[in-house]
Amino acid sequence: MRSIRVDRPAPYPPRVSAATKPFWEALREERLTTTRCLDCEDNTFPPKPICPNCFSSRLTWQPLSGRGTLYSYCRVWAGPEVFREELPYTVCVVDLDEGLRLGSRFLDTVEPEVGGRVTAVFVHYTDATLFFFEPEAARKNES
Amino acid sequence: MREPIAVIGIGAVPVGRYGDALEHELLLAAFARAVEDAGVQKDDIGGLVFSHPRTYAKQRYFATFMAGYLRLQSAATVLEVVGDGMTGGLAFDKAVDEILLGKCNVCMALGVSMETQVASAEHMNLTMRAVGDVDFQAPFGFTPISWYAMDAVRYMHEYGATREQLASVAVKNRRHAGLNPIAQYRDELTLAEVLDARPIVEPLGLLEVPPRSDGAVALVLSDLETAEKLDRPYAVVRGRGFFHEGAHQISDKPNSMIRLEAAREASRRAYEDASVSAAEIDFAELYAPCTIVEVLASEALGLCPEGEGALWAQRGETALGGSIPLCTSGGLLSRGHPPLATPLYNVVEVVQQLRGEAGERQVRDAELALTSAELGNYNAALVHVFGKSV
Numbered sequence: 001m002r003s004i005r006v007d008r009p010a011p012y013p014p015r016v017s018a019a020t021k022p023f024w025e026a027l028r029e030e031r032l033t034t035t036r037c038l039d040c041e042d043n044t045f046p047p048k049p050i051c052p053n054c055f056s057s058r059l060t061w062q063p064l065s066g067r068g069t070l071y072s073y074c075r076v077w078a079g080p081e082v083f084r085e086e087l088p089y090t091v092c093v094v095d096l097d098e099g100l101r102l103g104s105r106f107l108d109t110v111e112p113e114v115g116g117r118v119t120a121v122f123v124h125y126t127d128a129t130l131f132f133f134e135p136e137a138a139r140k141n142e143s
Numbered sequence: 144m145r146e147p148i149a150v151i152g153i154g155a156v157p158v159g160r161y162g163d164a165l166e167h168e169l170l171l172a173a174f175a176r177a178v179e180d181a182g183v184q185k186d187d188i189g190g191l192v193f194s195h196p197r198t199y200a201k202q203r204y205f206a207t208f209m210a211g212y213l214r215l216q217s218a219a220t221v222l223e224v225v226g227d228g229m230t231g232g233l234a235f236d237k238a239v240d241e242i243l244l245g246k247c248n249v250c251m252a253l254g255v256s257m258e259t260q261v262a263s264a265e266h267m268n269l270t271m272r273a274v275g276d277v278d279f280q281a282p283f284g285f286t287p288i289s290w291y292a293m294d295a296v297r298y299m300h301e302y303g304a305t306r307e308q309l310a311s312v313a314v315k316n317r318r319h320a321g322l323n324p325i326a327q328y329r330d331e332l333t334l335a336e337v338l339d340a341r342p343i344v345e346p347l348g349l350l351e352v353p354p355r356s357d358g359a360v361a362l363v364l365s366d367l368e369t370a371e372k373l374d375r376p377y378a379v380v381r382g383r384g385f386f387h388e389g390a391h392q393i394s395d396k397p398n399s400m401i402r403l404e405a406a407r408e409a410s411r412r413a414y415e416d417a418s419v420s421a422a423e424i425d426f427a428e429l430y431a432p433c434t435i436v437e438v439l440a441s442e443a444l445g446l447c448p449e450g451e452g453a454l455w456a457q458r459g460e461t462a463l464g465g466s467i468p469l470c471t472s473g474g475l476l477s478r479g480h481p482p483l484a485t486p487l488y489n490v491v492e493v494v495q496q497l498r499g500e501a502g503e504r505q506v507r508d509a510e511l512a513l514t515s516a517e518l519g520n521y522n523a524a525l526v527h528v529f530g531k532s533v
């Protein structure tokens with residue numbers, strides 16, 4: 001999977017807690033992960049210190065492939081003040097192959113296609129790493 | 144409902160831009176009109192339920208400040224409620240509760256929302272924290288209406304609906320607003336103007352997303368016995384339903400984002416509570432900040448066929464004179480959208496229509512109506528069914 005370095009801080013960096021630190025540390029190492037319940041086997045995103053399916057606190061970390069399909073997207077032309085520098089940008093909803101839906105940013109060097117295959121891109125800002133997505137084809141073209 | 148509740152007085156200032164006006168003074172204008180409209184005396188008013196004013200409102204503890212300002216004693220309740228876009232709907236619903244619980248015979252629901260004092264981009268620094276997980280979604284730059292725009296993309300993908308069909312909702316609502324003296328934007332719009340407007344959350348442009356608005360509404364509610372004694376025209380709340388789907392913007396377990404499950408379940412409960420069916424509803428005033436939201440809500444509430452909401456809008460079925468007029472006030476797009484007061488404005492429109500006081504935009508033979516309020520991406524919905532009579 002591709003990664004990008006951005007020479008500035010993230011516009012709105014996430015907070016890191018004891019519970020989510022393993023996620024953000026893995027992300028910095030370019031691995032997407034989440035929590036899975038040891039009792040009912042259900043997974044969830046974002047990772048949580050409780051299973052939202054059975055409320056068990058017995059959880060483990062599950063690696064995610066970073067691959068999925070694009071459920072939807074839109075291009076933001078008017079955004080929050082903190083994102084002014086990045087406008088316009090495309091946000092998206094992605095359904096991962098592991099049966100999890102998440103929100104993210106879409107790197108649209110090509111026109112996004114609903115239902116199209118996408119793959120994660122690790123974006124290293126100076127203060128945080130985020131997970132964006134791009135069409136799977138774009139990744140192939142690069143390699 | 145256990146017993147129907149009457150809306151006996153309405154007061155609303157025209158939606159617009161009120162600059163440096165003070166929140167409580169703007170609300171007082173609506174308050175005075177509502178009390179006069181209801182014909183109640185000060186001592187009749189047993190409780191006050193307010194929409195929490197924006198975080199920016201200088202006056203804090205707004206509800207108790209107002210009780211003091213009006214020197215109004217209450218044995219029922221004086222409080223502010225909060226629930227994002229649903230706030231005004233919750234204020235109304237809580238006022239209904241107070242009467243149903245027997246805590247008072249007359250309760251007021253009030254809301255003032257001043258949006259134009261803070262620039263849009265600055266305001267979004269705050270609202271982006273409301274419409275998503277602050278740590279796992281906000282860092283990507285989602286805005287409240289970006290979720291609706293993604294609904295639009297998905298809806299067009301699934302049903303083959305066109306941009307023109309969606310945009311026709313904005314044209315229709317503007318035509319309705321032209322007939323509403325309290326609407327913010329009343330000049331006729333063309334389809335081309337809507338389609339050519341500058342993009343905000345592409346594919347949606349400026350005229351398919353809500354304007355920036357200020358407004359204030361006051362409503363007087365009572366039990367039926369009180370309403371009858373007052374001998375003035377009133378409308379009746381016949382049923383209500385609420386549902387939260389247990390998801391915030393998106394479910395982490397993939398489902399249909401455009402079915403608006405909460406609206407389906409809340410309306411099913413409201414219809415059952417009122418002992419009516421969706422087909423019996425004569426018109427509806429929906430909480431729909433964007434064109435696409437009106438389309439999705441119209442389907443979820445059972446007012447338009449599945450997947451045909453946009454088509455129905457284009458065909459004029461949802462316009463005045465059509466089979467199910469939607470947002471006869473002009474809706475959030477053209478009447479205007481002071482979010483924390485918006486659901487209360489929707490009640491004002493429904494009451495005017497049911498009392499036969501809507502003038503040029505009167506729905507003929509209007510007897511049953513519906514309002515919806517929501518939060519997030521319709522993750523929760525609050526639906527009320529209103530009747531001309533019990």
Ligand SMILES: [Zn+2]
Nearest residue numbers: 037040051054
């Ligand atoms: Zn579990």
